[in-house]
Each structure stands twice: as structure tokens, then as C-alpha cells.
Amino acid sequence: MKMNIALLPGDGIGPEVIEQAVKCLQAVEETFNHTFVYKEGLVGAAAIDKTKEPLPDSTLRLCKKVDAILFGAIGDPKYDNDPNAKVRPEQGLLKLRKELGLFANIRPVKVYDSLIDKSPLKKDIVKGTDFVIYRELTGGIYFGEKKVNENGTIASDLCEYSEMEISRITHLAFKAANKRNKKLTLIDKANVLESSRLWRKVVKKIGESYPDVALNFLFVDNAAMQMILNPSQFDVILTENMFGDIISDEASVIGGSIGLLPSASIGNGHALFEPIHGSFPQAKSENTANPIAAILSAAMLLDHFHLTEEAEAVRMAVAKALSKGVVTPDLNPKSKFGTSQVGDFIADHIVDDEHALIMNDENIGLGRSTII
Numbered sequence: 001m002k003m004n005i006a007l008l009p010g011d012g013i014g015p016e017v018i019e020q021a022v023k024c025l026q027a028v029e030e031t032f033n034h035t036f037v038y039k040e041g042l043v044g045a046a047a048i049d050k051t052k053e054p055l056p057d058s059t060l061r062l063c064k065k066v067d068a069i070l071f072g073a074i075g076d077p078k079y080d081n082d083p084n085a086k087v088r089p090e091q092g093l094l095k096l097r098k099e100l101g102l103f104a105n106i107r108p109v110k111v112y113d114s115l116i117d118k119s120p121l122k123k124d125i126v127k128g129t130d131f132v133i134y135r136e137l138t139g140g141i142y143f144g145e146k147k148v149n150e151n152g153t154i155a156s157d158l159c160e161y162s163e164m165e166i167s168r169i170t171h172l173a174f175k176a177a178n179k180r181n182k183k184l185t186l187i188d189k190a191n192v193l194e195s196s197r198l199w200r201k202v203v204k205k206i207g208e209s210y211p212d213v214a215l216n217f218l219f220v221d222n223a224a225m226q227m228i229l230n231p232s233q234f235d236v237i238l239t240e241n242m243f244g245d246i247i248s249d250e251a252s253v254i255g256g257s258i259g260l261l262p263s264a265s266i267g268n269g270h271a272l273f274e275p276i277h278g279s280f281p282q283a284k285s286e287n288t289a290n291p292i293a294a295i296l297s298a299a300m301l302l303d304h305f306h307l308t309e310e311a312e313a314v315r316m317a318v319a320k321a322l323s324k325g326v327v328t329p330d331l332n333p334k335s336k337f338g339t340s341q342v343g344d345f346i347a348d349h350i351v352d353d354e355h356a357l358i359m360n361d362e363n364i365g366l367g368r369s370t371i372i
């Protein structure tokens with residue numbers, strides 16, 4: 001298969017984790033005989049520095065014509081503490097989502113048995129956690145009308161949703177639930193917000209066409225608590241933009257490190273894949289950032305194009321790295337492996353299952369791996 005992929009490494013640790021994801025995609029190309037063509041684009045603070053824009057037109061044009069986008073991270077502390085900054089790196093990502101119509105953000109959360117001790121929660125609580133968040137991504141308070149009065153003392157952000165915006169992601173979430181454990185939880189604040197009441201109404205109605213899926217509702221404050229008390233109760237979570245942003249950061253630590261979680265943003269014929277972690281500027285160029293979230297995002301990209309065996313080969317290689325302790329310092333402070341060594345190991349272990357290659361693990365201790 002031939003595929004054009006735009007690489008948008010962005011800021012902070014973005015470039016180094018994307019480099020590892022590309023290594024793994026190249027291993028997939030070789031192993032499974034595909035051709036992926038990569039083209040780089042500027043985004044975020046890196047783009048502001050060069051062009052004064054967080055999403056230059058050339059990047060948007062590139063993203064519109066490729067099959068898929070692999071995104072690193074954006075954000076730079078020099079903008080975070082300046083409320084008067086007119087341009088911000090984040091605007092680049094928000095504009096990209098809106099322009100490409102990426103209305104569904106899919107964030108799987110899975111606890112690996114080999115990492116269970118890393119979780120801040122008790123083993124018994126997190127064991128077996130495996131859910132996926134469907135976060136609406138192009139509506140709600142993020143994109144509603146923003147106002148500030150003349151003297152800058154009153155500000156507001158409108159949270160608006162239409163039935164159409166709710167129903168298109170709801171169908172995707174129900175379809176996912178049908179293929180999984182057939183449970184869908186809508187997280188909202190319907191006891192207070194009119195927009196949440198519309199979500200409930202629309203989701204209930206759509207639920208009638210998915211009779212095999214058990215639908216339940218949780219207020220977002222309760223959901224935040226349930227996620228810590230009993231995360232394995234969830235299967236598919238559906239929620240609006242802002243609640244999804246908050247809940248997914250909370251969910252991301254259940255498995256031990258935010259550095260493990262990938263995401264896909266899809267809609268209207270475009271698809272973007274990105275690790276859910278941020279740009280972590282303190283770790284930039286230190287070769288310590290965990291590349292696994294970016295690598296698993298590449299696996300989601302493969303899945304999206306029905307390259308299921310290829311995606312599985314990437315995930316198997318990741319599982320191998322985790323079980324052999326080939327991990328970055330966020331997962332083991334004493335680890336001698338850095339971002340690029342973990343990337344090399346995973347790329348080296350991407351194998352075609354049918355040919356069941358035998359791994360020679362003896363060299364792992366040396367920070368190298370070979371396949372015989």
C-alpha cells in the first residue's frame with residue numbers, strides 16, 4: 001500500500017518522539033512491503049518562530065492533501081504565562097482540528113500488566129482497566145463565541161452544541177461499543193447545563209438503534225471520582241470537548257505514565273494521530289522522553305487504514321519493550337535506555353507474525369537488540 005503521511009513534529013519533545021514513530025513505520029514498510037511517503041510541516045511555537053503563524057498555510061495545504069497526519073506536540077512556556085500573547089502555539093492545533101473537521105478524538109486507555117506497579121492507584125483497582133474515550137473535538141466551549149468587555153474585566157466563552165455535532169460522534173462511539181464490551185457511558189453535566197441536556201436527549205434517541213449496547217449516564221464530577229475508584233467499570237466513554245480534555249488527562253495516569261497514551265482524531269475524510277502528552281519542554285533534546293505514545297499513535301494510524309496485522313506487530317513490539325524493561329526513565333528512573341534506544345528496540349522487533357521470527361534477547365542488556 002502506498003500512503004502519504006504528513007509529519008508535524010511541533011515543539012518540545014515532539015520532534016524526538018515523532019522520529020521514533022517514523023522509525024517504526026519504516027520497519028512496517030520493510031516488513032510488510034508498503035511505501036509510506038513522509039512530508040514535514042511546521043506547527044506550534046516552532047512555526048511561530050519561523051513564520052509568525054502557529055499554523056502556516058503551507059502546513060494546512062499539506063495536511064489537506066495527505067492520507068494521514070502524525071502530530072508530535074505543541075506548547076512553549078514562553079506563551080503559557082503571558083495572558084496578553086496574541087498568537088499561541090495551541091491555536092495551530094485548534095485551527096487544524098476545525099479546518100480538517102476532526103470532530104472525533106479517540107483516546108484508548110489500557111493498563112499493561114507489566115506496568116501495574118507504576119500506577120498511582122492500588123493494583124486491585126486498576127487491574128483490567130481497558131476503555132476508550134470518544135471526545136467531541138470541534139465544538140463546545142473551545143469554539144463558541146468568545147467575548148471580553150471593553151475594559152477587560154468581564155469575559156465569557158459560549159458552550160454551544162447542535163444535534164448534528166452530537167449525533168455524528170455518538171454513532172461512532174456506539175459502533176465502537178458494539179465491537180467491544182457493549183457499554184457506553186455518556187459523561188455530561190445535565191443537572192446544570194442546557195447543552196448537556198441536549199447531549200442526553202440525542203444520545204438516548206440514537207441508543208435505541210443500538211439495542212445491544214448498554215447506555216448509562218454520569219455527571220462529570222461523579223465520573224472524575226469513579227475513574228479513580230473503579231476505572232475498570234468503563235468500556236466506551238462519550239463526552240463533549242472540554243469534559244473530554246479533562247477526563248482524558250485524569251485517565252492517562254491510571255496506567256502509570258502519560259507517556260504511553262496515543263490518540264486518533266478523525267472526521268470528514270481526514271485523520272490525525274498524536275500522543276496525548278504535551279510538549280514537556282523541560283525534557284526537550286534530553287533523550288529521555290517516552291516515545292511509546294507516539295509509536296502507538298502510529299499503530300492507530302495503521303489500524304485506521306485497515307492495516308490490522310501491521311498495527312498489531314507494532315503493539316506486540318511495544319509490549320515486548322515494556323516486558324523486557326526497555327523503557328525510558330519515566331517508567332524506570334534507573335533505566336539506561338533513552339528515547340532513541342527504546343525507538344530502535346521497538347522498530348527492531350516489528351516482525352511479521354507469520355514468519356514468527358525468534359528474538360535474541362541476550363543483547364537487550366547491552367541496549368541493543370538483534371533478530372535472528
Ligand code: IPM
Binds near residue numbers: 074090093094245
Ligand atoms: C489536548 C490538548 C489541547 C486541548 C490543547 C493543546 C489545545 O490539551 O489535545 O488534549 O485542550 O484540546
Ligand code: MN
Binds near residue numbers: 245246249
Ligand atoms: Mn488536553
